[in-house]
Amino acid sequence: MQAKLLKKIFPELKTKVKIAPFTAFDIGGTAPFWLEIRDKHKLVEVIKKAQANHLPYFVFAGGSNLVFPDKLPKKIFICYRAKPRAGVTHFIESKLVYAEAGLPLAILVGATIKNGLAGFEALSGIPGTVGGAIFGNAGAYGQTISDKLVEIEIFDGQDIKWVPVATGQFSYRASIFKKKDWLILGGRWSLAKGEAKTLNQKSREIIKMRNKKYAPGIKCPGSYFKNLLASDLPKKVLKQIPAEKIIGGKVPTGYLLEVVGVKGLKRGKIMVPDYHANLILNTGGGKAVDVLALANIMKQKVKDRFNIKIEEEVRVI
Ligand SMILES: Cc1cc2nc3c(=O)[nH]c(=O)nc-3n(C[C@H](O)[C@H](O)[C@H](O)COP(=O)(O)OP(=O)(O)OC[C@H]3O[C@@H](n4cnc5c(N)ncnc54)[C@H](O)[C@@H]3O)c2cc1C
Known part of the structure; x- marks a missing residue:
C-alpha cells in the first residue's frame, strides 16, 4: 500500500498517526494510514472504497476497550466518532430512542435520563461510543445496552439495513459483531417511562x-478479563468461592485473581493496582508487549491454581 495511491482514493487520509492518544489505555504504535470519520454515511462510503480496492482496514471508535500493539500492521486505521449533533432522537410518546453508533454513549445515557426514560441509567460512566457498546454488549449494575434494544442498523459489506435484536445474538459481553465483519451504524431502543429526578440520582x-474503581484520568481499558458464569465452573472450583461473591450468577474474575496474588504485579510501566486485581494499568509510557506478558502471567496463575481459563474482556488487536 502506497500513501500516494491511497491519498488518491481517500483525499482526507493521514499517514503516521500515533494511535495511543485515541485509546483509554494510552497504548499502541503509529498507524501507517489513518482516517477520522464523523458520520455513518461517510463511514460506509469509505469502507466500500476500501473493499473495492482490496485495502485492509480496521474500524474502531472510542478506543476504550482496546489494546493496540506497539507496532501496528499496514492497514488503514479508521476512527469513527460521530459529531454529537448527529444525534439521539427520542420520541417520548412512543418511548423509542434512536442513536447513531459513533455517538458517545454518555450522550445517549444523558439524553434519556433528562427525558425521563429508564433503561440506560446504570450505564452511566461507561466510556466509549454507542456502537462500541453494542459490539461488546456493554453493561454495568444490572443493565446492558442490549436489554431494551429493538433493532440495529448495520452495513454488512453489501447493504445498509435494519436487523432485529435477535440477529445480534447478545449474551454476556458478546454479540454477533465479534464474529462477523459488519459495521454497526445505529440502534433503536424501546425504553420505559421513568422519573428524570430519580434516574438522575441513580x-x-x-x-x-x-x-x-476508575479514578478520572486513569489509563486502562476497563476490566481486563471477563467475569465467569457460575454455571460454567466445575463444582470443585465453585466450592472455593464464598457464596456472597457470586452475584447474578457471575463469579468476579477479580476475586480469583486476588486469591492467586496478582495485585501489585508489575512489568515495565504496566501494573495491577493493589485495590483491584482485574485491572491492568498503564502508569505512563507503557508498552503493549508488557501488557500481554502481564496478562499471560495472570491467566497462568489462575490456570495453575483453579485449572480454569480466563478470557479477555478487552479486544487485543
Ligand atoms: C475506565 C473504563 C471503565 C469501563 N467500564 C465498563 C463497564 O462498566 N462495562 C462495560 O461493558 N465496559 C466497560 N468498559 C469498556 C468499554 O468502555 C466498553 O467496551 C465500550 O462500550 C467500548 O466502546 P468504544 O467506542 O470505546 O469501542 P472501541 O474500544 O473503540 O472498540 C471496541 C471494539 O468495538 C468495535 N467497534 C466499535 N465501533 C464499532 C462499529 N460502529 N461497528 C463495528 N464495530 C465497532 C471495534 O472494532 C473494537 O473491536 C470500560 C472502559 C474503561 C476505560
Missing part, C-alpha cells in the same frame, strides 16, 4: 461508585 450514585 446515575450520580453510580458515577460516584465508578470513580472509586
